[in-house]
Amino acid sequence: MQSKLNKDEWVAMFREIGLTEKTMMKWHRLFESRHPESHADFLAWLGISPDEIASIRANFR
Template sequence: MSKNVSKNEWVDMFREIGLTEENMMNWHCVFEKRHPEAHEAFLQWLGIPADEITDIRRRSR
């Protein structure tokens, strides 16, 4: 059985490659614009609570 990567682990990987908070937000914006349903599914896969997903998606539009 595979373990999902947590939100914090994902953010740590982004930071490790040099992404800033602004870069990460831009990544969310591109993901939301190009693939909104997949973006939502990815956030759910990370185990992010529904209210936080709604906020991330709202800020990504």
């Protein structure tokens, strides 16, 4: 059993519940604006590289 989700699995779950690219972008923007450090921690937990985390966060500031 896998102990941790990765980015692709998380995105697949978002899509399964009906989130679109637009709503996922809104989710990131809200997470980054309200809880920037927790957003960074969450992205790292998903196994995303530090460079990609920096890019994601910059896009949603």
